[in-house]
Amino acid sequence: MKLSKLYPLFFLAGGLSLLLSACSAPEPTTLKDAYAGKFLIGAAINTHISSGRDTASIRVLRAEFNSVTPENCMKSENLQPEKGVFFFDDADQYVKFGEENGMTVIGHCLIWHSQAPEWFFTDENGQDVSREELIQRMKDHITTVVSRYKGKIKGWDVVNEAILDDGSWRESKFYQIIGEDFIQLAFEFARTADPDCELYYNDYSMANEGKRTGVVNMIKNIQAQGVQVDGIGMQGHCGLKFPDLNEFEKSLTAFSGLGCRVNITELDFTVLPGFDPSVGADVAASFEYQQSLNPYADGLPEAVESQLYSRYKDLFGLLLKHQDKIDRVTLWGITDDASWRNDWPIKGRTDYALLFDRNYQPKPVVKELVNLANNSPR
Numbered sequence: 001m002k003l004s005k006l007y008p009l010f011f012l013a014g015g016l017s018l019l020l021s022a023c024s025a026p027e028p029t030t031l032k033d034a035y036a037g038k039f040l041i042g043a044a045i046n047t048h049i050s051s052g053r054d055t056a057s058i059r060v061l062r063a064e065f066n067s068v069t070p071e072n073c074m075k076s077e078n079l080q081p082e083k084g085v086f087f088f089d090d091a092d093q094y095v096k097f098g099e100e101n102g103m104t105v106i107g108h109c110l111i112w113h114s115q116a117p118e119w120f121f122t123d124e125n126g127q128d129v130s131r132e133e134l135i136q137r138m139k140d141h142i143t144t145v146v147s148r149y150k151g152k153i154k155g156w157d158v159v160n161e162a163i164l165d166d167g168s169w170r171e172s173k174f175y176q177i178i179g180e181d182f183i184q185l186a187f188e189f190a191r192t193a194d195p196d197c198e199l200y201y202n203d204y205s206m207a208n209e210g211k212r213t214g215v216v217n218m219i220k221n222i223q224a225q226g227v228q229v230d231g232i233g234m235q236g237h238c239g240l241k242f243p244d245l246n247e248f249e250k251s252l253t254a255f256s257g258l259g260c261r262v263n264i265t266e267l268d269f270t271v272l273p274g275f276d277p278s279v280g281a282d283v284a285a286s287f288e289y290q291q292s293l294n295p296y297a298d299g300l301p302e303a304v305e306s307q308l309y310s311r312y313k314d315l316f317g318l319l320l321k322h323q324d325k326i327d328r329v330t331l332w333g334i335t336d337d338a339s340w341r342n343d344w345p346i347k348g349r350t351d352y353a354l355l356f357d358r359n360y361q362p363k364p365v366v367k368e369l370v371n372l373a374n375n376s377p378r
């Protein structure tokens with residue numbers, strides 16, 4: 001028989017084997033695999049993890065996540081505790097850890113009113129420095145830090161939390177001494193230090209209408225000056241009752257409408273009662289401990305657990321719907337015991353904010369989030 005007569009048979013056999021392999025390809029079972037091609041799944045990591053000490057968390061991280069954010073070691077008080085004296089040991093270790101584990105490495109955060117060292121804003125007499133001097137200090141800090149990790153860090157939170165929930169400017173030292181253009185300047189310094197790096201604005205309570213409007217206006221203003229903002233980070237410190245996901249969606253689409261990618265950068269859901277959600281994630285907020293405000297020290301009742309899981313599923317459903325606008329969803333930690341939520345805004349409570357429990361086990365909702373992604377169109 002002529003070979004050409006066999007061609008249709010080859011095609012048929014090829015098609016059949018493709019079909020068979022598609023049917024038998026196992027569905028992804030981990031978060032990072034299920035969400036591959038949709039968005040990255042990140043985690044904030046502390047120095048116990050980046051130094052290699054917390055091996056149990058590292059196992060979870062490697063299996064489930066593909067991006068890391070430094071929880072604290074790249075904040076300005078850690079990186080430059082004294083003027084001109086940089087401490088890079090922890091940050092270097094963080095970047096090396098991220099690279100060695102094949103993670104997309106994020107930088108957090110260059111300019112933030114909080115966790116900035118005292119000296120940054122004052123002269124030798126304890127008085128506020130001049131606008132020129134603060135701009136110079138900002139430039140030196142950003143240039144030194146961003147240049148050091150050029151090509152290693154995929155994107156930087158350049159400015160963190162500059163707008164209040166009502167949309168007005170936070171009266172930070174940067175704002176008071178320099179004025180509104182401190183944001184634009186920070187982005188310009190970072191862009192010059194690493195032209196290929198992604199640059200983000202990051203903030204909490206982003207579902208609030210006031211914050212949304214304030215952030216949109218601020219970004220439009222700096223874009224009008226020719227400054228490129230690659231992404232907007234919606235931190236996503238959530239609770240069982242807040243934010244309203246319809247409002248969250250409005251902000252997500254508004255930010256994307258500015259031509260910016262959207263990242264969910266610090267996701268967690270507190271289950272604990274007793275404080276005004278309007279404090280957002282303001283690290284300065286603090287309330288007194290009361291036993292009644294720590295109701296789940298011995299375990300989480302099923303009813304609350306299922307509310308927590310519903311909130312996670314509803315949010316991830318929304319994020320999948322908008323996957324074309326989102327590059328990364330980062331959880332603010334891996335396991336519940338390491339979450340800042342246990343100590344804020346009241347110290348010493350037991351919260352259940354994350355996706356992995358105190359025994360490093362995935363909560364049942366992890367499987368449901370994986371299924372959500374597996375069943376969503378690619």
Ligand code: 9MR
Nearest residue numbers: 071072075115160235266281282283340
């Ligand atoms: O989780 C961080 C906690 O360990 C620190 O004590 C705190 C102050 O540096 O910052 C926490 O992370 C914050 C993040 O850097 C910015 N957004 C709010 C986060 C939670 O407070």
